[in-house]
Structure formats: structure tokens, C-alpha cells
Amino acid sequence: MKQITIKDVAEAAGVSKATASRVLSGHPATSQEARKAVEAAAGRLGFRPNAQARSLRKTRTQTIGLLLPDVRNPFFGDLAHAVEQRARSFGYMTLFGNANENVEQQDEYIDVMLSQRVDGVIAAPQGDGGNLDQLLRSGVPVVFVDRVLDTMEVPSVSPDNSTGIHDAVKHLTARGHRRIGYIAGPQSTSTGRERLRSYKEALAATGADTDAELIFLGDFQAASGAEGARTLLDLPNPPTALLAADSLMSIGAVGVCNERGIAIGADLAFVAHDDIDAFNLINPPLTVIAHDIDAMGRLAVDMLMSVIGGGSPASNTIAGRLIVRGSTPEFEKERQS
């Protein structure tokens, strides 16, 4: 199957390659007839410009890279969707890289993206060093999303990891909870670290119990949420409320409660992160700390466009807010005695 090139179009239209190119890329200096002839020929032949050749000559590829830890995580799925739609509206393609929560795969994708000469990268980075350094030193515009690296000065859009958690802890203590278990995210990510810090601060501020055993360190995956729930519920003096640092771990933790016949909203209060569709499944509905994921994605793209255009946008945080639902009722003191 021979690909048709601009040369074929030019010949069919009876003009030169240069003129054909000018018509097809909307250059103003073209005559009415040339335009008509070339457009007709291109349509008739089904001409489709070779993006490789074009990108080689121009230095732009109209492509951005999006580097995420895992698309199967609903949070990142939604984020990917938001980024992709926004990028599309700017005429950019999105090249997804799924690091699979794995630094080596992340390095590999950074490599590919640099080779593909993407015009910019939006990344939720994990670890530091490796090819991440090279990416930043390469001069390719980069915006971090959801997670940041303290060691690197890069514009970012990240969730507010403080307000929501403070509000959640305040809410729980106001309802009589003193033992609030926390299923934390990995401490190798800024989001994991900040949320854990906020939880500790909030405990201190409200006077709730601060035993170290109330904290379980997970990895943002469902299995670790399940393990966390088991560990915390098996404590000699178990928590009466659980707070989980992301949606997948919440899914795992709720699954364990279901297995054990622990009724969320009655036997145990539960606060999750992220207000994802799937939480519709649970009854009573979950109290969550929600961030506007769509806004995060859009903002990340807008900032990247600004960087590509030579700007240096300031970093942003996306507000987190507590949405109180049925999973965090009043705690009945008498259960303890």
C-alpha cells in the first residue's frame, strides 16, 4: 500500500510541492485557483500528511506526554480523561505513559517521550533522580500534577492535602470519635507525606488519640487498603473510625469490612478520598474528601501551554472539601463499655 505524499498531490493539482504545502497549511500567500486545485486533489487522493516528516522540519510535534502511575486508579483515570480533553482543545495529542507504580517503567517512558520530542510533559512523578532529572534538564516544559518533588523547582498543580483532612478529623471528633485509624499513602510521594502530616496535626489539634499503631502505611493500591483495614481492626483497642488516603485503598478497606460483617456507618465510621462514581455502590454513602479532578487536569494543561509559550506560571493547589454523608454518624459511647 503506497502512501500518497504531498508530491503526488502537487502533481495531481498541477502545482509545485511548495504551493501544495502552503495551501494545505493555510499559508495566506496562495491563489484562489491553487487552493481549489490542491484541496480537490488532496481530497480525491485521501492525502494525509506524514506527521513524522512535519515534526522533523518544524520543531514541534503537537503532542504532550502524560506520565501517570496507573490508569486503573479511578483518580488517575479521571485525570487522564480531563487532561486529554483539554489538550485536544488546544490541538494537542496526548501520549500516555503508564508507569505502573514502578520507577523503571517511568524511566522508560520518559526516554520514549524525549525521543518522541513531545512539546511538553505532565507528570505525577514517583521517586526522584533517574530519567526524571534528565527530563528536567532537557529543557522540555514540564508540569507536575497531584504529586510534587521538593528537590525540583517545577510548576505544579496539587491537591490541598490539609484542609480536607483537618475538617474530616474535626468532624469525626465532633461526633465522638477519639480513635481514628489512618490508612496512609506511600511516603515516597508528596501526597502521601502531606496527608499523613495533616492527619497527625489534626489529631493533635483536636485532642484525639495519637497512638502510632493507628497509622498503617499503604501504597495507594486496593490490596494495601485491605491489609490496612485488617491490621487496624485487629488492634486490641481498635479505631472507631477509619480514614483512607485514596480511593483504591478505600475500596480494599471497605471490602474487608464487608467480609467481616462490619457495617460501615453503624459499627464503623469511614472517610474516603476522592468522590468517584463507584462510591455510589455503597450504602450508606461514603463521607469523602473530594478534589475537583477535572479542574486539576484542565489547569495542568493550561499551565503547560503557558510554559510552552515561554511563561512561568505559579504553582496551584486545588481545594479539598469534606462532603459529609451517611458513613460517619454519631458515635455511640456506650458501645465502648
Place this chain on the structure above:
Amino acid sequence: MKQITIKDVAEAAGVSKATASRVLSGHPATSQEARKAVEAAAGRLGFRPNAQARSLRKTRTQTIGLLLPDVRNPFFGDLAHAVEQRARSFGYMTLFGNANENVEQQDEYIDVMLSQRVDGVIAAPQGDGGNLDQLLRSGVPVVFVDRVLDTMEVPSVSPDNSTGIHDAVKHLTARGHRRIGYIAGPQSTSTGRERLRSYKEALAATGADTDAELIFLGDFQAASGAEGARTLLDLPNPPTALLAADSLMSIGAVGVCNERGIAIGADLAFVAHDDIDAFNLINPPLTVIAHDIDAMGRLAVDMLMSVIGGGSPASNTIAGRLIVRGSTPEFEKERQS
């Protein structure tokens, strides 16, 4: 920021561009010294070959396109992950295109993928005609996944849309259900059509009620699942069991039951499609019709590699099996009276 090219590497190593290229692409006819010098220079300079230039000269891009209706659908999220990981193992990048359940966006992405000269495309197509025709006529290897188009002769890997549904209906009737509501997928997709047909066949085979009003046509999105549940439950003679054609519509439908205080597994039997993680949230656990999504993704990639290699693999179906859990208990006849 000047990009370093193979010319720079060649000069630094004291050899010609041709030799440098040979060393870097592992051509056998290279001397020990040349190899050492070039590799050292490439490493020192941090050389990263320009993928555009390479693809232009070779005719291969080592990239496949993956065209899906919506990554936010857990089914397609899992599928995307499976495809991407498998493609990676063959040394291929995956270019995602999110059609957003929208034929125009699908057309746009087909356009981009053809321009990018992807080596092959894996697609879950919607509608027919449009650029889909052009894609197939272009000679680019294509494999359909999850959905097929009858009008087009293309290797595909699709779920078995019959066995699981027959088993589910048999299971429900055996437990005393005669009125089984069905929330169908869009009839513009083969999966939607086949599952509806299987449902009708199964009703006929088991002697369950076959009122047309027991069928609600949804669109594979959560909102339509909710609407379907409302419509069916509001019937004068409502179903005692619900069957939904995908996971998102199940999420929507279950949400409505929760709102209305209808206890799934007690007041209403429920069978969902796809055994996704998020279903852990619900208690009692859902009876589902499950397909091995990972296997589907892997197989699609393997078949595409075969087509790229000049083969013409036969189409495959992935078995669907009923996994019985707590959401489909015995139906208590006396409730009806």
C-alpha cells in the same frame, strides 16, 4: 536548548554519521574501537535519537494506536492497561485515543493515528463508516477488541456474550425469579446487541416473562444505568431481579437502589457485568458475569503483532462465566402476594 544529533556524536567519537548510526542500532559490521568510542560519546553527550527522523526513514514507528470509547470506564481502563503492558513487552509504544463515546472524536483520532503512521491499531469501534472505513482501506493492520462491525472483515477478540447471560438467567429462574429486568447496552455496538439477544433467547428458553417493558436501553454510562433502574422499578409490575450489561450502568443502578432503600440481595436480585475491583464496595457481593479482561488485551496485541508480521489470525472469543455471589439469593414467592 540545542538537541544533540547523531552528527554531534559522530564528531565527538571521531567517526562518520554512518558508523555512529550502525553502532547505535546494533549493526554487526562495526569494529570494537568504533563501538567503544561511539557508545562513550553518546553516553557522555546524553544522545537521544530523534524518533521522527528515524520513523521517517524506516517505515515503522514502533507505535500502535489504541482507540477506546472511554478510559474512565473500569472495563476499558483495565483493557488499556493490559494492552499497553503487552505492547511494551514487544517494544511498542501505545498511543491512546479516547473517543469519549463520540463518533466525531473517534474520527479525529483515527486521523491522527494515520498521520502518525502507527504500525497498527487496536480499536473498540463505534458506529461504522466515517474514518473507520478509511482506516481499514489504508492497509494499516487493525484488530477489533470488545466490539466488532459485521460489515467489516477484521480479526477481532470479543467477549462471549451468550454463555454468561444464559447462565445468569437460568440461575435467576432457578431461584424463583420470573420477572428479570434488563438494562441493555447501546444497540449501535455489537456487544450491546448480542447481549440483548442472548437475554431474550434465555428468557424464552427458561420460560421467564418476556414483556418488552422489562428492557431498558442504556448507553453503557452510569447515568443511564440509574435511569434504567428507576424506570424498571417504577413499573406497575416491577422485576424481582435486574441484569445490567456493563459495570458502569450497574454502578448507576445500584446507586438508585441505595437511594430508595431497596436492599440488593434481599429485596432485589442483581447481576452485573465485569468483575471489577470497585464491586468490593457492595455488600452482599455482586453476582457477576466476568470476562478475563487481561487475556483480551494480551490476545489483541498478540493478534495485532501477527497481522503486522503478515499473518491473518482468526478471530477469538473470550469466555464469559457466571460468578454467583450474595446478590442473587432465593426469591421468596410470598412477597408477591
Place this chain on the structure above:
DNA sequence: CGATTCCATGGAATCGATTCCACGAGTATG
């Protein structure tokens, strides 16, 4: 020992689109 093969190598062509430059025709200006 002369003829042939083999191998590493560099120069040049190549992939397909864009763009610089030069040119001629037509129009406006002094």
C-alpha cells in the same frame, strides 16, 4: 604469490513536509 572474498568505513542519497530565496507579474507611488 596473485586473485577473490570479507569487512569496516565514509560519502551521498533518501524518507516527506516545510521554508528560505529568487523571480516575474501586477499594482501603487512619486
Place this chain on the structure above:
DNA sequence: CATACTCGTGGAATCGATTCCATGGAATCG
């Protein structure tokens, strides 16, 4: 009426890597 200017156009250079082809030196064979 001559000069300057604009405008559409085609030829040729260009982007960066790969690959064909020719070359010279070393190795092999009769």
C-alpha cells in the same frame, strides 16, 4: 514613466537518522 512594493510561485535546502554503494585494507584460497 520609472521605481518600489506586494503577491503567488517553484526550485532547492533543510530537519536527523538510516542505508545504499564504493573503497581500501586485511584475510583466505587455489
